Amino acid sequence: MxxxxxxxxxxxxxxxxxxxxxxxxxxxxxxxxxxxxxxxxxxxxxxxxxxxxxxxxxxxxxxxxxxxxxNPPPKLNLTVVLALPRPKVLRRLIMDMTALGVNDIILINSYRTQKSYWQSPMLGRLDEFVLEGLQQGVDTIAPRISLQKRFKPFVEDELASLITNRAIVAHPYSALSFSQYVQQLGSNEPPHRSVGSLLPSMVFIGAEGGWIDYEIDLLATQGCAAVNIGPRILRTEAAVNVILGQWLL
Known part of the structure; x- marks a missing residue:
């Protein structure tokens, strides 16, 4: 710490x-x-x-x-929606996202999330993991964390009101890369706009196994663009850190 x-x-x-x-x-x-x-x-x-x-x-x-x-360091203008991962990696992911300054974390169910994960005692220790992340990142303000056990109702009924800028979903099989996505946004904006101002305010990251096509399509109906972060298939922990690094830079 x-x-x-x-x-x-x-x-x-x-x-x-x-x-x-x-x-x-x-x-x-x-x-x-x-x-x-x-x-x-x-x-x-x-x-x-x-x-x-x-x-x-x-x-x-x-x-x-x-x-x-x-004063504590400013938070990232970012909400991470993370498919609930295996309990053994949940601690590391909460710690990392907290240390990196994520403002809001939503743990959500997905097709590839095992039902048993929602009964894990790890979910009762989120405050403990947040504290570890804060002490690592030298911060004092905890991220807001919420649990969403039903994917479809959340996307259809709540998502639109939570997107303050734009949203992306990390998907290794998307034809559009993250850098191409940002470049496309930049081409439609005045030259003085910074890269940071073009970054979305919400990102969806799947657990191991990723999102299924139905989930990607449902997110697309709410304006979430599917992007890849390169040709390699990464573990969830690596993907979280690679993606969030774009906001830090």
Missing amino acids: NCILLPETSFQHDTAHIYDLAQIAHVNKVLSAKVGDSLKIGQLDGKLGSAIIEDIAPDRIQLGDIQLTI
């Missing part, structure tokens, strides 16, 4: 306390921090800054000289 994030309740006047055992272990074993050392900290939903370690006990760390003056 690249910063220690604490809830508002951990702060009292000019002091704060770390009670989370994983965070305490990180301070002791990874950072090898001692009393008097400075820590990079942040308040959840608040600002980033620093604090000085005043006392270390097995079950808590007391901090003083709290300085929270730095």
Whole structure:
């Protein structure tokens, strides 16, 4: 973790306390921090800054000289709609999307999503994974996460109201590449428009196995353009990072 994030309740006047055992272990074993050392900290939903370690006990760390003056980095103007993946990769994907600054995450059912995934205890640990991602990305504002267990009603009844700019769906068998898609948009815009302003506000990414033709066609009826990101078939984790890298750049 690249910063220690604490809830508002951990702060009292000019002091704060770390009670989370994983965070305490990180301070002791990874950072090898001692009393008097400075820590990079942040308040959840608040600002980033620093604090000085005043006392270390097995079950808590007391901090003083709290300085929270730095605004968190801006979020990406992006909603990621992700077909619910295998539970073992859900943690990594939530962490990565959070660290990259995704503003909204929608976990959705798809034809290739196994029903058992929706009963996974991992879904009850999303806040934990988000916290890990925030501490990795040095951010304090968690993404909004929602669950959509019915694909067709979501696309037909809710999707249009959520698309603030334009939307794409990652599909390795599309004839149109992501770069071609952006170039086509740019050719219809004034020369001064930046590439960032042309990027869509929503992207659909399938789980392993991708989307079926019916899902691609249904998304197309709502204006979602199918694009590929190259000739290689990538794992979901790789595809998420490759695609979101376009917004970071």
